[in-house]
Amino acid sequence: MAILKIKTYPDSVLRSFAKPVNGVDRDVRKLIDDMAETMYEAPGIGLAANQVGELKRVIVIDIQREGESTGLIALVNPEIVERKGSIAIEEGCLSVPDYYSEVKRAEEVRVRGLDLNGKQIEIDAKGLLAVVFQHEIDHLNGKLFIDRLNPIKREIFKRNWKKKKKKKG
Numbered sequence: 146m147a148i149l150k151i152k153t154y155p156d157s158v159l160r161s162f163a164k165p166v167n168g169v170d171r172d173v174r175k176l177i178d179d180m181a182e183t184m185y186e187a188p189g190i191g192l193a194a195n196q197v198g199e200l201k202r203v204i205v206i207d208i209q210r211e212g213e214s215t216g217l218i219a220l221v222n223p224e225i226v227e228r229k230g231s232i233a234i235e236e237g238c239l240s241v242p243d244y245y246s247e248v249k250r251a252e253e254v255r256v257r258g259l260d261l262n263g264k265q266i267e268i269d270a271k272g273l274l275a276v277v278f279q280h281e282i283d284h285l286n287g288k289l290f291i292d293r294l295n296p297i298k299r300e301i302f303k304r305n306w307k308k309k310k311k312k313k314g
């Protein structure tokens with residue numbers, strides 16, 4: 146296993162569409178292992194392959210919250226096949242350090258994808274887990290949570306980001 150480097154905004158790999166995976170082979174399982182280790186080390190509660198520079202449709206999630214822990218979920222070619230309700234939770238992202246904001250999303254989702262053995266599975270998620278699934282699948286489509294902010298909040302984010310960059314030199 147290896148800890149991978151996490152790409153940060155505005156890296157273009159975060160804006161790219163990740164390609165579907167053709168079968169879960171050794172390489173994909175190694176990527177999943179490395180992504181899981183990277184996520185736990187960060188620490189974070191979810192990671193998509195784009196964030197480590199791999200344009201493959203692979204996500205790992207472990208919400209690791211008291212009373213809510215899921216254990217490790219790794220899903221290949223994940224897609225949302227059903228969504229219900231509405232919820233807004235404060236989100237952050239390992240690729241957008243030090244910024245948090247509420248984002249409106251579906252409260253419940255059914256997600257379909259392939260597990261580590263290449264078997265198709267479906268997961269019903271609600272609350273935080275549903276939000277993390279939506280956030281990570283967004284990554285695979287080149288989308289970041291800051292894209293879902295209202296225009297004023299997004300403008301403020303961009304301005305502060307530029308200021309921070311200037312300060313760092």
Ligand code: NI
Pocket residue numbers: 237238239240280284
């Ligand atoms: Ni993220």
